Amino acid sequence: MDQKEIENLRQDYTAAALSEKDVDANPVRQFDKWFNEAINNKVLEPNAMTLATATADGRPSARIVLLKGFSDDGFKFYTNYLSRKGRELSKNPNAALLFFWCDMERQIRIEGVIEKLDKKYSEKYFHSRPKASQIGAIVSPQSQEIESREILDARMKELEQQYADSEVPKPAHWGGYILKPRLIEFWQGGSGRLHDRIVYKKTDNKNWKIVRLAP
Known part of the structure; x- marks a missing residue:
């Protein structure tokens, strides 16, 4: 494929709209709503998410991992602690998650700090x-x-x-992490690239502030 063909690859999004009045006051409940809609729409592996980490000096890397649980406490996944992502998280716990459900023209971005899960949860899931x-x-x-x-x-x-x-x-080098969110963005594709972006930002008192971003 030549450069011009690549430049002309585009898709106009018209499936739905998203407004501040449509969303739940709690972003985890809003995530639960969208996640269930993805399952009901038979999205392939709706729990597949991009995990972005970075070294202590800021060199980023990203890969797909699978969401294995979520609650108001955060978003859980399991992996090898000695992998590249595990080594990076041991030095820099700041990370981000990205869900992209193409068929529904939706993305969810989550930013926060990652901690290891208690060993008992890792043991239970491993078995x-x-x-x-x-x-x-x-x-x-x-x-x-x-x-x-x-x-x-x-x-x-x-x-x-x-x-x-x-x-x-269970090997000692394998277990779970939880990303504790401080920002969650819900993105709904819009026609003419005027997408809807509704963002929840955690305030100092641990409440959530809802804002709209320009696409």
């Missing part, structure tokens, strides 16, 4: 996963260079035999 996923968490030295795929496959088979009739122990 609820398929056994292959549990073993995979042990097998993969996530984000590290490896010589070949065959190394992973061989180690996987070895551990499948080892734990065929026993419980897989």
Whole structure:
């Protein structure tokens, strides 16, 4: 595809509108409403979200992870603590999440500070996963260079035999995080690029202020 063809790629958004009077006073309840609508509209993996982290000196990186729970306390996910994102979060806990539900012409941006979940929550979730996923968490030295795929496959088979009739122990390097939000933005695509952007900002007294942003 040449440059001109790329420049001409565009989509006009006309599915819906979003106004201040439409949204809940609490952004987590508003997220719950939109999340359920995404499920009901059969959005593919509605819990898939981009997680953006940065090094201590501000070099960013991003990847897709899966939302595994949310409440007024924050948004939860699980991963390898020794992965690139885990190492970055240990030095710089500021992070952002992004949901993009293309079919519904919606985005949700969430900014905040990330903390590790208590070990008991990580243990409980780890043992609820398929056994292959549990073993995979042990097998993969996530984000590290490896010589070949065959190394992973061989180690996987070895551990499948080892734990065929026993419980897989949660590795110490694997567990959960929670992002505690200080800003949540709901974006609804609009015609002519006049999108609706409604933002919740956490105030000093922990209440939420609702504002509109220009698209």
